[in-house]
Amino acid sequence: MALIRELVQKTLKTGYLTIEAEEQLRQLLTTQYDLEDFNAFMALQEAAMMGQVKQESRERFQYTALEQFT
Numbered sequence: 110m111a112l113i114r115e116l117v118q119k120t121l122k123t124g125y126l127t128i129e130a131e132e133q134l135r136q137l138l139t140t141q142y143d144l145e146d147f148n149a150f151m152a153l154q155e156a157a158m159m160g161q162v163k164q165e166s167r168e169r170f171q172y173t174a175l176e177q178f179t
Contacts, residue, residue: 113137113146117153126157126164 116134120126138150156162 111137113142114149117149120153120162121156124162126153126162126166128165128169131164131166 111133113134116130116137120130134150134153137146153162157164
């Protein structure tokens with residue numbers, strides 16, 4: 110089973126959070142996890158807020174929203 114920190118490391122390395130990885134994170138966050146996983150998740154949140162990680166789900170949402178106005 111993948112750990113939160115493994116998904117976070119991959120995402121930080123690529124700078125891109127796929128929809129699949131986002132769903133995996135949601136599922137993993139509903140289970141018990143340790144402090145290292147929690148800290149990794151917080152680092153991912155910070156990287157996303159700073160624009161260092163792009164989210165596929167947000168890109169798709171923005172594209173869909175733009176289509177509605179054209």
